[in-house]
Amino acid sequence: SQQGEEDPQALSIQEGENATMNCSYKTSINNLQWYRQNSGRGLVHLILIRSNEREKHSGRLRVTLDTSKKSSSLLITASRAADTASYFCATASFYNQGGKLIFGQGTELSVKP
Amino acid sequence: DVKVTQSSRYLVKRTGEKVFLECVQDMDHENMFWYRQDPGLGLRLIYFSYDVKMKEKGDIPEGYSVSREKKERFSLILESASTNQTSMYLCASSLLRQQFANTGELFFGEGSRLTVL
Structure with a gap:
């Protein structure tokens, strides 16, 4: 069963621009996490935001969570080719997904130099 | 740094063969997971384990089994490989944090790309 749906499926921007990716989900949650995956590699954890938090920052990453809309966004500022x-x-x-x-399904980000 | 090591990055097997995918983590994590990743389907949980000799079915356990004899090692077994099991397999681990502990951040291995001919 798929809970989170990312939007857009693919995003292409120029280096230096900001990249925004969105995630919507269906049931109430305890936390939401963002991961990154380079082509052919494993996933790397980026950031975790709890249901009682609205915004979180980590370096060039900014994550927001709106539990009333059941959505989250990941903003990468001043993108670099290495963010591809x-x-x-x-x-x-805990309750809807057995923990x-x-x-x-992910957003594929391409940052052009 | 947490290190999750998967024994093989690439494997090619024949239909009907028994396949072992090994995963070892070095940070004393209680929880370990096996996912498969397919284009258009995302990551799907096959099995997970929150303790030695314990295992729980994920969303797609059919055709797979697992073994956790030691805390640091979690093996995925394909008893009789089939072509529809061609996929990227990802192992992950996490700390035990609370009752429903498998909701903390996951640390992934580099993946094992299996092709079944």
Whole structure:
């Protein structure tokens, strides 16, 4: 069962621009996480935001969470070619998902130099 | 840094063969997971384990089994490989943090790309 859905599926921008990716989900959650995956590699955890938090920052990353709209966004500021990767949101819900993390299908980001 | 190591990056097997995918983590994590990743389907949980000798079915356990004899090692077994099991397999681990502990951040291995001919 897919919980998170990312939008857009693919995004192409120029170096220096900001990249925004969105994630929507269906049921209430305890936390939402964002991961990054370089082509052919494993996923790397970027940031976790709890259901009682609205915004979180980590370096050039900014994550927001709107539980009333059941949505989250990941903003990468001043993007670099090295940010080219797929980005996944994953939701965690103790009660609706048996505590499992459910991943979305990802946004493929391409940053052109 | 947490390191999750998957034994093989690339494997090619024949239909009907028994396949072992090994995963080892070095940070004393209680929870370990096996996912498969396919284009258009995202990551799907096959099995997970929150303790030695414990295992829980994920969303797509059919055709797979797992073994966790030691805390640091979690093996995925394909008893009789089929072509529809051609996929990228990802192992992950996480700390035990709370009752429903498999909701903290996951640390992934580099993946094992399996092709079944």
